[in-house]
Amino acid sequence: MSENRSTGWTAYYDATADRPPRRTLVEALARFPAVPGVRQAVDLGSGDGRDTIELLRRGWAVLAIDSEPRALERLRARPDLPAAAKLETLCQRFEEASWPEADLVNASFALPLCPPERFPALWARIVAALKPGGRFAGQLYGPRDGWAGRPGMTHHDRAAVEHLLDGLEAEILEEEESDAVTPRGQPKHWHIFHVVARRGGGFVRRARREDLSRISEIRLAVRENRLLDPGSITEAEVTWFLDNPGFWVWEEHGVVLGFSAADPRNGSVWALFVDPAQEGRGIGRALFATACDVLRVAGHDSATLNTSEGTRAARFYHAQGWREIGRSSKGELILQSEL
Numbered sequence: 001m002s003e004n005r006s007t008g009w010t011a012y013y014d015a016t017a018d019r020p021p022r023r024t025l026v027e028a029l030a031r032f033p034a035v036p037g038v039r040q041a042v043d044l045g046s047g048d049g050r051d052t053i054e055l056l057r058r059g060w061a062v063l064a065i066d067s068e069p070r071a072l073e074r075l076r077a078r079p080d081l082p083a084a085a086k087l088e089t090l091c092q093r094f095e096e097a098s099w100p101e102a103d104l105v106n107a108s109f110a111l112p113l114c115p116p117e118r119f120p121a122l123w124a125r126i127v128a129a130l131k132p133g134g135r136f137a138g139q140l141y142g143p144r145d146g147w148a149g150r151p152g153m154t155h156h157d158r159a160a161v162e163h164l165l166d167g168l169e170a171e172i173l174e175e176e177e178s179d180a181v182t183p184r185g186q187p188k189h190w191h192i193f194h195v196v197a198r199r200g201g202g203f204v205r206r207a208r209r210e211d212l213s214r215i216s217e218i219r220l221a222v223r224e225n226r227l228l229d230p231g232s233i234t235e236a237e238v239t240w241f242l243d244n245p246g247f248w249v250w251e252e253h254g255v256v257l258g259f260s261a262a263d264p265r266n267g268s269v270w271a272l273f274v275d276p277a278q279e280g281r282g283i284g285r286a287l288f289a290t291a292c293d294v295l296r297v298a299g300h301d302s303a304t305l306n307t308s309e310g311t312r313a314a315r316f317y318h319a320q321g322w323r324e325i326g327r328s329s330k331g332e333l334i335l336q337s338e339l
């Protein structure tokens with residue numbers, strides 16, 4: 001049987017049934033301090049639970065997400081499922097699924113199975129879901145991997161992997177290249193990045209009225225998409241955003257370092273600004289993912305935003321897959337993306 005990403009998973013689950021949890025998972029777990037209480041993990045592309053079962057065994061609550069119904073049926077039927085397992089399952093493609101905030105997002109040998117055009121938004125949601133101090137564990141595939149170029153799969157070179165980890169602390173970033181066989185017995189050249197990465201102390205939360213002076217400070221400090229007329233944003237508009245989901249800040253050690261605003265009434269991302277001294281740390285990416293989530297939850301399939309041409313912001317949105325659909329009356333780019 002030729003091995004591909006949409007068929008033959010049952011053979012894969014059979015072949016890996018007795019294998020221990022992945023090393024990236026075990027290494028990530030070893031880095032969490034022992035504290036009372038239940039921690040939440042999300043296992044993306046869980047398969048039949050090679051890693052999920054280890055998390056449950058250690059008392060974690062797990063949301064296992066896999067697009068193959070058979071994987072989750074097998075997971076729920078496992079004889080080694082602990083009696084009081086805090087397990088939820090979701091049969092959905094991870095690039096389309098939503099999940100809660102988590103202490104750990106685990107994705108062992110699964111993320112390369114995301115189509116390239118969906119990967120930036122998927123990764124942004126993974127990072128945004130990590131609680132302060134939370135971790136990502138899993139694998140990405142490199143450009144010399146034998147499956148590079150297959151339709152619907154995403155491969156990253158080392159620079160791209162390092163870019164993904166901007167704003168996270170990489171605790172493990174190991175590159176492996178070997179000629180071996182797949183679990184289903186096919187010879188293959190593997191080019192793998194094994195990753196464990198930790199999110200620092202900052203987090204996204206709803207904006208509050210007492211944040212407004214700091215939000216104005218950031219808005220006036222930015223170097224591009226500058227606010228030329230501060231009076232153009234009315235008190236009523238600000239109050240509406242404070243009272244409705246859509247206005248978010250990044251707080252770190254008690255200080256607001258960035259904010260985003262999405263308008264669920266018209267499906268637009270209305271603001272995304274980060275303190276210029278804090279750029280390049282992944283703060284904008286997390287705030288942007290939250291803004292897009294607000295619009296998705298409000299029922300929008302796509303979103304728009306305006307930004308100035310030739311800016312760092314425009315490059316960021318293009319890299320996330322946003323496309324130009326026109327110009328505003330002020331000459332700004334109008335960009336659109338599916339959510």
Ligand SMILES: C[S@@+](CC[C@H](N)C(=O)[O-])C[C@H]1O[C@@H](n2cnc3c(N)ncnc32)[C@H](O)[C@@H]1O
Nearest residue numbers: 045046047050066067068093094108109110113
């Ligand atoms: C190589 S297996 C890895 C399973 C398990 N994580 C492990 O380490 O053994 C990949 C799993 O991801 C699932 N999968 C593939 N593409 C997916 C997608 N886009 N969304 C959700 N699950 C996906 C497959 O059904 C399969 O169970």
